[in-house]
Amino acid sequence: MITQSPIINGDTVAYWIVISEDNILSFGNSNQILHCCWQDLACIHAYEDNIIGVGSHNNKPCYLVDTGAELVDYDGGEYIGLRMALMEAEANLFGILARAWQIALFMRTHRFCGQCGSRMHNVGWEMAVQCGNCSHRCYPRISPCIIVAIRDEDRILLAQGVHHKAGMYSTLAGFVESGESLEETVHREVFEEVGVRVKNLEYFSSQPWPFPHSLMVGFLAEYDGGELVLDEKEIVSAGWYTKDNLPLIPPKFSIAGQLIEATLNRIEQTQS
Template identity: 45%
Template structure:
């Protein structure tokens, strides 16, 4: 499937939806890799909340939080990560959006300032406190993901706690007051002890685990001694572009950064 998903900020009242995503206990109801369902699967007695997400190939899509996991012939309940690499980018983004909206809705039923029960904003995707007027929108955490390069080599790392995972690029959250380039330099210094010079922005990717926007860069190493911090990074090595280890999926921004570097270095 390669249909482009067109997201919507919010629509009240809800439009008639032809495609449905069902979520319960943090998992999606899937028939194989298919998580979009027709009207026949929707169980009205189990729906707690519904939200309009946007359109896919002209079909209005919605997500429904269920009070329980229902049994549907030929389907099972799956976590979002199991769909990574199994569905195309637009469908994965739609599934991630569905989970993020459901999580935002559940996490902000009560005001974090005064404790009053919140209400839906009449126009926007927001929950508003009727007592103190605090409005809470779905929150996205910006982070940087960077492939450090040194001529024809790139630095790949494994993260602590998942020692046998694939090698990947470094990454970290942007702190208050930082721009992306400052966060990039700080994270590289903290995680592996290296300094970076010029950086090149490659692209971005929403990453719904649980709700990041990843900004991807290639960054040239300018000095320092390679020394993984062992708290976040268990292992880090330089790899020549022609002898790379098993890479992350090309659907991930990390995989795209590494493949972009290899392509550029091989020219």
């Protein structure tokens, strides 16, 4: 549950997610978030009014504190990028960090009303902000995005997007447009980006992806015809790969890595 201005017991041990710009204050060699009492965090006491409860981890509450552009000092702590923190986080901590970053971004970008321009105020009993002038209320934005692994017999289709790091190939993905179903988005995005058709769509799983506020909805699919024709505004390179000649691919903590692994496992099963 997400709560604004929660009641903090100074002696209660909790997890603290301290964010400055797009960095998180980590602690210890494992890059884990702070685990201590509020009374031990004098470095962020000035931000007490900014505390937001963002759920629980290991049966202990988790709180977000956004210090804006200020970097606070904490003995043994260091700031690392949010993306690195997510890559190194425990599996059951990933969701908490993703949620905290999305909430921080929401609060930063909704200080003023998009309808009349007046200042927004926190709604204490739920995660929302409301305009004191026209009563316009806003909630954190979530943008659904499909991501799909496409198999053709013993091959998987992988592509390098314009925003991927050099040499990284992944599955295809794209945002859902107004009025579309998830399945329609899969067919449209695949055809627009690489010019092929797919069939036998199968839901795989989903994953929050806070860059900035996506919900990745994963599918497995099979090739149904067409030649590769790339949308050069989105795709740098794409091709069909077998298990023995894979390029650099995403890590398995990401849904893209999980989709690739699941597809390769299915290829192996059909060959055995």
